[in-house]
Amino acid sequence: MASIKNTQSKIKHKLLSWLDVAAITAWGVVMLKYWLTGKLNLLIHPDYFWLVISGGTGLLIIGFLKGVQVWKHRRRDQPPDNQQHINIFPPGWSSALLLTTAILGLMITPRVFASQTALERGVTDLLGATRSQPQSFRATVRPEERSLIDWIRTLNVYPEPDDHAGKKVKVQGFVIHPPELDQEHLVLARFVITCCAADAYPVGLPVQLPDSRDKYPPDSWLEVEGQMITENVANKRQLTIKATSLQEIPQPKNPYSY
Amino acid sequence: MINQLNNGFTIFLSLLVEAMPFLLLGVLFSSLLLFFVDERKLVEMMPRNPLLGALVGSMIGFLFPVCECGNVPVARRLLMQGVPTPVAIGFLLAAPTINPIVIWATWTAFRDQPEIVVLRVLLSLIIATTIGFVFSFQKDLSPYLQPTIVRYLKFNPPPTPETKRTKKRPLVEQEPTVNILQSGNYILGGKAGISTRIGATYNQSNVTPVNANKTIKDKLLLVLDNVVQELRELGGVMIIGSAIAASIQVLAPRELILSLGASPVTSILAMLVLAAVVSICSTVDSFFALSFASTFTSGSLLAFLVFGPMIDIKGVGLMLSIFKPKALFYLFALAGQLAFLSTLFLNLHVM
Numbered sequence: 091m092a093s094i095k096n097t098q099s100k101i102k103h104k105l106l107s108w109l110d111v112a113a114i115t116a117w118g119v120v121m122l123k124y125w126l127t128g129k130l131n132l133l134i135h136p137d138y139f140w141l142v143i144s145g146g147t148g149l150l151i152i153g154f155l156k157g158v159q160v161w162k163h164r165r166r167d168q169p170p171d172n173q174q175h176i177n178i179f180p181p182g183w184s185s186a187l188l189l190t191t192a193i194l195g196l197m198i199t200p201r202v203f204a205s206q207t208a209l210e211r212g213v214t215d216l217l218g219a220t221r222s223q224p225q226s227f228r229a230t231v232r233p234e235e236r237s238l239i240d241w242i243r244t245l246n247v248y249p250e251p252d253d254h255a256g257k258k259v260k261v262q263g264f265v266i267h268p269p270e271l272d273q274e275h276l277v278l279a280r281f282v283i284t285c286c287a288a289d290a291y292p293v294g295l296p297v298q299l300p301d302s303r304d305k306y307p308p309d310s311w312l313e314v315e316g317q318m319i320t321e322n323v324a325n326k327r328q329l330t331i332k333a334t335s336l337q338e339i340p341q342p343k344n345p346y347s348y
Numbered sequence: 349m350i351n352q353l354n355n356g357f358t359i360f361l362s363l364l365v366e367a368m369p370f371l372l373l374g375v376l377f378s379s380l381l382l383f384f385v386d387e388r389k390l391v392e393m394m395p396r397n398p399l400l401g402a403l404v405g406s407m408i409g410f411l412f413p414v415c416e417c418g419n420v421p422v423a424r425r426l427l428m429q430g431v432p433t434p435v436a437i438g439f440l441l442a443a444p445t446i447n448p449i450v451i452w453a454t455w456t457a458f459r460d461q462p463e464i465v466v467l468r469v470l471l472s473l474i475i476a477t478t479i480g481f482v483f484s485f486q487k488d489l490s491p492y493l494q495p496t497i498v499r500y501l502k503f504n505p506p507p508t509p510e511t512k513r514t515k516k517r518p519l520v521e522q523e524p525t526v527n528i529l530q531s532g533n534y535i536l537g538g539k540a541g542i543s544t545r546i547g548a549t550y551n552q553s554n555v556t557p558v559n560a561n562k563t564i565k566d567k568l569l570l571v572l573d574n575v576v577q578e579l580r581e582l583g584g585v586m587i588i589g590s591a592i593a594a595s596i597q598v599l600a601p602r603e604l605i606l607s608l609g610a611s612p613v614t615s616i617l618a619m620l621v622l623a624a625v626v627s628i629c630s631t632v633d634s635f636f637a638l639s640f641a642s643t644f645t646s647g648s649l650l651a652f653l654v655f656g657p658m659i660d661i662k663g664v665g666l667m668l669s670i671f672k673p674k675a676l677f678y679l680f681a682l683a684g685q686l687a688f689l690s691t692l693f694l695n696l697h698v699m
Contacts, residue, residue, distance in 0.1 A: 287361075
C-alpha cells in the first residue's frame with residue numbers, strides 16, 4: 091500500500107516538474123514569438139525589445155536546463171525541496187496558470203488599440219497629454235513632411251493655432267468619430283506609447299471634411315492632405331486640418347508612435 | 349465588449365512581457381545571493397541600530413538592481429536569513445527606486461528636470477527608512493508575517509544582537525548561532541542534524557543530507573532549482589496581479605483621473621491612485637510619468653514615482669507571500685501618507 095502511495099507521489103512530482111519546464115519554456119517561446127512575428131511593437135516600446143528578447147532567451151535556457159535535469163533524474167528519488175520556498179498555491183496551480191496564459195498568448199494575437207479606446211482614454215481633449223519635452227523635435231522639418239506626432243509636438247511648443255494656419259499638411263492616422271463633433275469633422279489620431287501598451291495614450295487633430303464623415307468609418311486608416319486652418323471645433327478654438335484629399339491606407343506595420 | 353476584452357488582454361500581455369524579464373532578473377539575483385553570497389557575513393554586517401539599519405537596508409538596492417517585481421524574492425530571502433526587520437523593510441520599499449538602473453532611467457526621462465531625479469531618490473530613501481524604523485518598534489513580527497515564514501524563523505532564529513560582550517566571547521561559544529544562521533546550508537544539505545530536524549517539521553522525511561562541500565556544478569543545479577521554484581510561484585501571482593491591473597485600466601475611465609491633474613491636492617491623490625492602478629515596473633515608470641508631465645503638477649509626478657515602486661497591485665500578490673494583509677495595509681497606508689504629505693509640501697512651497 092505504502093509503495094503504491096510512494097509511486098503515485100513520485101509520478102505526481104515528475105508531472106509537476108515537467109509542468110514547470112513547460113510553463114517556463116512556453117513563456118520564453120511567447121516572448122520570442124512576439125518579437126519574431128513583429129507583434130512586439132503592439133505591446134512595448136522598441137527601446138525595451140532587447141529586454142524581452144534576452145528575457146525570453148533566458149527563460150528558454152532555464153526551461154531547457156531544467157528539462158535536462160528532470161530527464162536525467164527521472165529514475166531517481168524525489169530531490170529535497172527548498173524549504174525556504176513558500177507555497178501559497180496548491181502544487182502545480184501556479185505553473186498551470188503560467189502555462190495557460192502563455193498558451194493564450196500564443197493563440198490570441200494582441201490587437202492594436204482602436205478609436206473606442208482612444209475615446210475612453212480621453213482624446214476628447216483633442217490635443218491630449220503629451221510629452222512636455224519633445225525629445226526628437228525638429229522645427230526645421232517642412233510642414234508637409236511632419237507626422238501627426240510632429241504636429242502635436244510643434245503645437246506643444248508653439249500653442250497659438252494661428253501660427254500654423256495656412257501650412258501644408260500630409261499626415262497619417264486612424265479615424266475617430268467623437269460624439270461632440272459634427273458630421274463634417276472627424277479626429278485623425280495616433281497612439282503614443284512611452285513604455286508599454288499599459289500607458290498608450292492617443293493624440294490627434296480634428297479634420298474638416300469636404301463631405302460627411304460617414305464615408306470614413308472609425309478605425310479606418312487615412313492619409314490626409316490639406317492645409318492647416320484655425321477653427322472653432324466643439325466650442326474650442328483650435329488648429330484643424332482642412333482636408334483636400336483623403337486616402338484610405340492599410341494599417342501601418344507599426345501603428346504606434348513614440 | 350469584445351473590443352474591451354481584447355484591449356484588456358493586450359494590456360495584460362504588455363505588462364507581463366515587460367515585467368517578466370525583470371522578474372527573471374530578480375529571481376536570478378535572489379538565487380545567486382542565496383548561493384554565492386555569504387549570508388552570514390551579510391547579516392553580521394547589518395547594523396543592529398534600527399534607524400541605521402533601515403537606512404542601510406534602503407540602500408542595499410544599489411547592490412541589487414531589481415524593480416518591484418524582483419525585490420520581493422530578495423527581501424523575503426533577506427528576512428529569512430535573519431536580516432533585522434528594519435533592514436528588510438527598508439530594502440523592500442526602497443530597492444525598486446534606489447538602484448542604478450532606475451536612477452539612470454529616471455535621468456533619461458527627466459533630463460530637463462534634474463530635481464525630479466534627485467527628489468525621487470531622496471524621498472524614497474526618507475520614506476523607506478522611516479517606515480523601516482517604525483516597524484522596528486514591533487518587537488515580535490510574527491502576527492504580521494505569513495505563518496510559513498514565522499515557522500521558518502522559529503526554527504532558524506535570527507542572530508541575537510551582537511553586543512560588545514558577545515564579541516569578546518571565544519569563537520567556539522558562538523558556534524551554535526553561526527550554525528543556525530547557515531540556513532542556506534540546509535538547501536545545500538547542511539549538517540545532517542539540522543536538515544533532519546527541519547525536514548521533520550515540514551513533514552518531508554525523505555530529505556537526504558548532503559555534504560556541505562558541494563561542487564560548483566551541484567551549486568549551479570541548486571540555483572537552477574531555486575530559480576524555477578521562484579519563477580513558478582512569483583510568476584503565478586504576477587499573472588493574477590497583471591490581470592487585475594489590466595481590468596481596472598479597461599474598466600475605470602481614465603479621463604476622470606486626468607481631469608483631476610491640475611490642483612495641488614487632487615493631482616497627488618490621482619497620481620497615487622494611478623501608481624497603484626497602472627502597476628508599471630519602476631525601471632520604466634519614469635517614461636510613463638513623463639507622459640503626464642504637461643498636465644500634472646511636478647509634486648504629483650514625484651508622488652507617482654515614489655509611491656508607485658513601493659506598492660502596485662501586481663506586487664500585492666508577491667508581498668502577500670511575506671506579510672499578512674494587516675501588515676501590508678500598514679505599509680501602504682504609511683507609504684501613501686508620507687508620499688502624499690511630502691509631495692504636497694513640495695507642490696505648495698517649492699515647485
